[in-house]
Amino acid sequence: MALATVPIRNKIRKSFNERALTWLAVGLFMFLYLPIIILIVYSFNDNRFVSVWTGFSTKWYGEVFRDPQVASAFRTSMWLALWSTGIATVFGTLTAIAMERFKFWGKVTYDAILYLPIIIPDIVMALSTLLFFIMVGVSLSRYTVLIAHVAFNIAFVAIIVRARLSDMDSSLEEAAADLGANPWQTFRRVTVPLLLPGIVAGALLAFTLSLDDFVITFFMAGPGSTTLPVYIFSKLRFGVTPEVNAISTLMFLGSTILVIFSLIIQRKT
Amino acid sequence: MKSAVQISDVTKAFGDVVAVNNISLDIADGEFFSMLGPSGCGKTTTLRLIAGFEQPTIGQISIMGQPVAGVPAYRRPVNTVFQSYALFPHMTVAKNVAFGLEMAKIPQNEIESRTNAALELVQMGSYGSRRPTQLSGGQKQRVALARAIVNQPRVLLLDEPLGALDLKLRKDMQLELKQIQEELGITFIYVTHDQEEAITMSDRIAVMDNGIVAQIGSPKEIYENPVSRFVADFIGETNFIKGKIDSVGETTVLDAQGIHLVGSTSTELKKGQDAVIAIRPEKISIVSAKDAGQSANKSAIAGTVSQTIYIGTDTRYQIELTTGDKIFARLQNLEAGQDVQFNKGDEVSVEWSTQNAQILAE
Numbered sequence: 001m002a003l004a005t006v007p008i009r010n011k012i013r014k015s016f017n018e019r020a021l022t023w024l025a026v027g028l029f030m031f032l033y034l035p036i037i038i039l040i041v042y043s044f045n046d047n048r049f050v051s052v053w054t055g056f057s058t059k060w061y062g063e064v065f066r067d068p069q070v071a072s073a074f075r076t077s078m079w080l081a082l083w084s085t086g087i088a089t090v091f092g093t094l095t096a097i098a099m100e101r102f103k104f105w106g107k108v109t110y111d112a113i114l115y116l117p118i119i120i121p122d123i124v125m126a127l128s129t130l131l132f133f134i135m136v137g138v139s140l141s142r143y144t145v146l147i148a149h150v151a152f153n154i155a156f157v158a159i160i161v162r163a164r165l166s167d168m169d170s171s172l173e174e175a176a177a178d179l180g181a182n183p184w185q186t187f188r189r190v191t192v193p194l195l196l197p198g199i200v201a202g203a204l205l206a207f208t209l210s211l212d213d214f215v216i217t218f219f220m221a222g223p224g225s226t227t228l229p230v231y232i233f234s235k236l237r238f239g240v241t242p243e244v245n246a247i248s249t250l251m252f253l254g255s256t257i258l259v260i261f262s263l264i265i266q267r268k269t
Numbered sequence: 270m271k272s273a274v275q276i277s278d279v280t281k282a283f284g285d286v287v288a289v290n291n292i293s294l295d296i297a298d299g300e301f302f303s304m305l306g307p308s309g310c311g312k313t314t315t316l317r318l319i320a321g322f323e324q325p326t327i328g329q330i331s332i333m334g335q336p337v338a339g340v341p342a343y344r345r346p347v348n349t350v351f352q353s354y355a356l357f358p359h360m361t362v363a364k365n366v367a368f369g370l371e372m373a374k375i376p377q378n379e380i381e382s383r384t385n386a387a388l389e390l391v392q393m394g395s396y397g398s399r400r401p402t403q404l405s406g407g408q409k410q411r412v413a414l415a416r417a418i419v420n421q422p423r424v425l426l427l428d429e430p431l432g433a434l435d436l437k438l439r440k441d442m443q444l445e446l447k448q449i450q451e452e453l454g455i456t457f458i459y460v461t462h463d464q465e466e467a468i469t470m471s472d473r474i475a476v477m478d479n480g481i482v483a484q485i486g487s488p489k490e491i492y493e494n495p496v497s498r499f500v501a502d503f504i505g506e507t508n509f510i511k512g513k514i515d516s517v518g519e520t521t522v523l524d525a526q527g528i529h530l531v532g533s534t535s536t537e538l539k540k541g542q543d544a545v546i547a548i549r550p551e552k553i554s555i556v557s558a559k560d561a562g563q564s565a566n567k568s569a570i571a572g573t574v575s576q577t578i579y580i581g582t583d584t585r586y587q588i589e590l591t592t593g594d595k596i597f598a599r600l601q602n603l604e605a606g607q608d609v610q611f612n613k614g615d616e617v618s619v620e621w622s623t624q625n626a627q628i629l630a631e
């Protein structure tokens with residue numbers, strides 16, 4: 001008798017567990033995405049006050065595109081993201097190769113320190129970088145922001161590229177050398193093509209992180225370094241307007257596309 | 270004769286692990302040289318030292334008369350067929366094969382014709398546009414071979430190049446390889462686990478054991494005159510009977526529990542030393558106990574047939590000797606329908622000629 005009931009009881013318990021977990025997941029998704037959905041919806045609100053829905057309109061988007069300050073902030077954001085991604089991708093990749101392939105003095109320490117920017121809170125990063133710039137007497141400008149962005153992006157690129165590198169069979173590089181390819185040719189013809197998905201994924205992530213960063217940028221910001229997030233923050237002092245919602249929606253869209261891109265590239269290979 | 274590769278007193282240690290222990294090899298130009306030995310004995314490490322992927326801890330290596338210490342892998346006139354194939358996954362089969370030629374800046378039309386010829390040679394002509402991931406293990410191995418051969422190196426290093434092939438293809442490729450080697454006059458340094466492969470293909474074989482070279486010689490020398498119990502055991506099937514050295518001289522006499530067995534020896538042995546006599550199963554003749562008799566240049570020992578196994582060309586007999594050792598003998602089945610010559614339980618005497626038995630240190 002006991003033998004017969006146990007499987008049934010297990011089945012009931014299992015289906016209960018399944019249902020509970022499904023609802024938990026749904027609840028979690030709602031919690032994560034509902035605010036964003038509301039934000040997106042209200043960016044199409046006709047009314048000047050965000051909390052009162054009066055009708056559908058795209059006028060705030062028109063306003064955003066006409067606003068010279070938004071255009072300027074957008075340009076600054078892109079400038080920062082492009083440069084910091086480019087620089088961080090090159091150095092992050094080289095760092096990953098050095099860490100994975102070579103032995104050098106102090107490697108273990110360097111290894112641990114490299115990933116610190118990922119772990120330590122943004123605010124600490126921001127403060128310490130700011131203090132550093134003040135100490136060495138560099139005045140804040142968009143270049144100091146760029147340096148700070150490169151600093152944290154290198155860590156992310158290095159981690160992603162390195163994961164790919166450690167999966168790569170090192171005998172492939174030996175095979176290239178065996179066939180007469182010098183170190184540069186081996187790097188260009190074998191190492192880089194095999195790492196490319198990792199490099200691109202790392203670059204896309206870096207680009208997104210740079211676009212989205214607020215804390216570090218805000219602390220480092222000198223004249224001419226108002227990025228979109230910083231601009232949104234400054235606008236908030238006058239309350240949340242549908243215009244802010246519209247900018248945020250556009251940023252959300254941009255970041256999502258980049259992240260999906262990065263995932264597809266990593267999945268594909 | 271000119272040397273293709275000279276390895277002089279080379280040791281390679283990885284931390285505490287001594288992978289190659291003070292070996293010296295002199296491989297002649299155009300030779301088919303095999304390295305044979307159990308897993309982990311240092312075969313791959315030796316190839317990697319020649320290819321330039323590892324540097325010797327001690328010792329010197331020369332290729333075509335030039336010392337190669339400090340010469341990077343890409344400047345050495347050798348190519349490797351890797352144990353793990355190491356095909357470039359992001360290139361087609363044809364691009365893989367063409368890689369070496371491109372690095373050597375060969376004109377494009379010549380690259381194409383040579384690539385095609387190399388792929389034809391390994392029967393992979395129609396696979397040029399595939400990716401390595403779309404090939405079976407055996408096909409990968411053949412592409413790896415084509416990729417190395419196409420460069421016409423002076424020395425080709427092959428690390429178990431036929432390991433993943435089925436028996437039929439393996440036999441075909443063995444012939445093919447041997448033919449390629451003779452036609453192109455390339456020196457082959459060939460690593461294998463398979464002693465039969467080594468014996469049938471090689472001009473000379475080095476038997477390796479735990480980082481040292483146990484014996485170097487022609488297949489015949491190694492098979493007929495093994496210098497150690499390890500070599501005799503590793504190459505082909507061998508019977509061992511234990512005993513102590515009774516006397517040394519023109520022939521050596523082993524005392525196996527009172528029975529005197531005579532054999533030849535190529536190593537220094539001392540009277541009273543523990544030793545074994547090694548006899549190949551096919552070199553043993555069996556006679557019934559009643560016909561037994563000592564003759565001058567033969568050793569004989571009595572025993573009982575404990576098992577007979579029909580294996581097609583031969584019948585294998587397991588015989589339990591009066592010393593307690595069990596040995597195998599094989600007699601050829603010359604006549605069709607011939608019955609087994611001896612049956613289980615028969616009292617017999619096994620005999621062998623002195624020159625067919627080796628006495629080796631235990």
Ligand SMILES: Nc1ncnc2c1ncn2[C@@H]1O[C@H](COP(=O)(O)OP(=O)(O)OP(=O)(O)O)[C@@H](O)[C@H]1O
Pocket residue numbers: 283286287288306307308309310311312313314315462
């Ligand atoms: N990079 C390395 N670091 C440490 N030990 C190594 C390294 N390469 C090889 N060894 C050790 O050296 C010894 C010889 O290895 P090697 O690969 O030469 O063996 P092998 O004869 O080719 O074996 P197999 O037939 O299994 O391929 C082994 O004990 C192995 O563990």
Ligand SMILES: [Mg+2]
Pocket residue numbers: 312313314352428
């Ligand atoms: Mg090996």
